[in-house]
Amino acid sequence: MSALVDRVRVNDNNREPRQPLVLLVDTSSSMTNDLPDVAAGLDGLRGALVGDPVARNRVELVVVTFGGRVTTHGDFGEAALFEPPPLSASGDTPMAAALTQALDLLEAKKLAYRRSGLDYYRPLVFLLTDGEPTDMARWPEAVRRVREAERDRKLVLLTVGTSTASFPRLAELCPGRVPLRLKEAQWASMFQWLSRSLQARSRSRPGDEVPLEDPTGPRGWGTLPS
Amino acid sequence: MSAWQVVGASVRGPDHAREGSPGQDAWARGLFGGRGACVCLCDGAGSASHAEVGARVVADAVVAALAEAPAGESAATETLRRACAAGRAALLQRAADLAVAPTALACTLVAAVCMDGWVAVAHLGDGAVVGRRADDGELALLSAPDRGEYVNETWFVTSAAWATHLRIGVHDEISALCVVTDGCQEASLVRGDRGSPFAPFFAPLFDFTAEVSDLAAADAEVLRLLDGAAMRGSSGDDKTLAIAWLTSP
Numbered sequence: 290m291s292a293l294v295d296r297v298r299v300n301d302n303n304r305e306p307r308q309p310l311v312l313l314v315d316t317s318s319s320m321t322n323d324l325p326d327v328a329a330g331l332d333g334l335r336g337a338l339v340g341d342p343v344a345r346n347r348v349e350l351v352v353v354t355f356g357g358r359v360t361t362h363g364d365f366g367e368a369a370l371f372e373p374p375p376l377s378a379s380g381d382t383p384m385a386a387a388l389t390q391a392l393d394l395l396e397a398k399k400l401a402y403r404r405s406g407l408d409y410y411r412p413l414v415f416l417l418t419d420g421e422p423t424d425m426a427r428w429p430e431a432v433r434r435v436r437e438a439e440r441d442r443k444l445v446l447l448t449v450g451t452s453t454a455s456f457p458r459l460a461e462l463c464p465g466r467v468p469l470r471l472k473e474a475q476w477a478s479m480f481q482w483l484s485r486s487l488q489a490r491s492r493s494r495p496g497d498e499v500p501l502e503d504p505t506g507p508r509g510w511g512t513l514p515s
Numbered sequence: 516m517s518a519w520q521v522v523g524a525s526v527r528g529p530d531h532a533r534e535g536s537p538g539q540d541a542w543a544r545g546l547f548g549g550r551g552a553c554v555c556l557c558d559g560a561g562s563a564s565h566a567e568v569g570a571r572v573v574a575d576a577v578v579a580a581l582a583e584a585p586a587g588e589s590a591a592t593e594t595l596r597r598a599c600a601a602g603r604a605a606l607l608q609r610a611a612d613l614a615v616a617p618t619a620l621a622c623t624l625v626a627a628v629c630m631d632g633w634v635a636v637a638h639l640g641d642g643a644v645v646g647r648r649a650d651d652g653e654l655a656l657l658s659a660p661d662r663g664e665y666v667n668e669t670w671f672v673t674s675a676a677w678a679t680h681l682r683i684g685v686h687d688e689i690s691a692l693c694v695v696t697d698g699c700q701e702a703s704l705v706r707g708d709r710g711s712p713f714a715p716f717f718a719p720l721f722d723f724t725a726e727v728s729d730l731a732a733a734d735a736e737v738l739r740l741l742d743g744a745a746m747r748g749s750s751g752d753d754k755t756l757a758i759a760w761l762t763s764p
Contacts, residue, residue, distance in 0.1 A: 406706060410665050411665045
């Protein structure tokens with residue numbers, strides 16, 4: 290008889306588990322000078338994920354912009370197929386509506402994963418802003434929903450502000466995790482950090498902790514707001 | 516002379532080999548109730564500093580407890596529960612001896628006892644058990660991987676709610692079973708709501724048992740399978756696989 294190793298067939302048809310990510314990008318008018326850097330960062334993120342044989346098939350991301358109104362750019366797609374949307378700045382900062390949109394998108398996506406028998410990792414929401422919410426009527430409800438989702442381990446929300454952002458407002462969203470302050474013009478480093486974090490998460494196995502590389506170290510892109 | 520035989524092997528995964536870290540799977544086999552056999556596979560948690568110690572201690576302690584236990588089918592659930600509790604107690608004792616937190620030894624557990632006419636499986640966390648039915652030779656997923664909502668979460672012997680997550684099932688008319696750790700799951704199961712056995716993986720394994728005359732040689736065959744290119748390509752994780760079968764019905 291032939292060796293066991295030559296007789297047993299390995300199933301290579303299983304579909305990859307998914308790591309969903311929602312990128313919430315502030316595109317209010319004050320972001321005008323930052324958006325070219327954000328766009329370049331998104332392009333770098335795309336490049337890093339596409340170049341990673343695991344992450345390219347596992348990370349699924351969607352960009353939601355909030356400037357004047359909330360816009361969801363396309364549907365969640367594999368990193369391999371991700372095209373960064375064109376970004377233009379205008380209007381105020383409907384951050385509460387954007388967060389609510391992110392939560393709704395993720396719930397729908399998880400339902401779709403379960404229906405099609407796909408395994409998934411805990412979703413990430415990454416919020417970038419230079420200001421504070423202008424849709425304050427909706428803010429308390431958004432805070433309540435985000436906190437509840439974090440408490441129920443439905444997602445991980447990471448918030449990043451430039452020096453002009455309202456850190457007390459961002460801190461309301463996640464009591465257990467402080468918002469980060471982006472160091473001057475460190476957009477590229479921040480997006481590289483996000484790529485590395487996604488690459489590590491998308492490889493993790495049961496029992497693995499996936500520590501985020503500390504962005505506030507001496508060579509990191511962020512600081513803790515004072 | 517046991518009517519059941521057990522062969523198996525455990526290999527360190529390519530990822531752990533590359534990192535220079537130890538293999539964190541462990542397994543043990545033993546006799547059960549005179550004519551039967553028992554087996555226990557443990558998969559140490561990747562982030563636990565002494566996971567390989569925890570896996571070894573639990574596998575050995577569970578098999579030692581089962582070897583001493585009563586063998587009746589009606590007592591099977593309680594027998595397995597006690598053996599798993601003995602495995603957990605051994606882990607906690609070793610953690611205390613090493614002066615580390617029990618979670619530093621975190622591992623999953625799959626244990627099976629095999630007797631004439633029935634088998635019983637205790638399962639905590641991921642890994643899987645597939646059986647072959649005595650009557651028609653059909654494959655059956657006797658115990659599926661269990662985890663939280665997310666793919667990188669599971670339950671461990673050290674979890675506070677371990678007893679809640681411990682699943683025990685007794686199955687009649689099973690003539691052979693195959694137990695695998697998480698590292699073999701991708702290769703051997705069809706992903707889905709609960710998953711199902713991938714027949715081209717398990718059928719040749721069960722057929723192979725009919726040819727076994729030398730257990731050490733058979734162990735070596737399983738080792739070559741687990742360390743082969745296809746399995747290495749399927750997962751970078753440690754892999755352990757054991758097969759138990761009834762030799763004289």
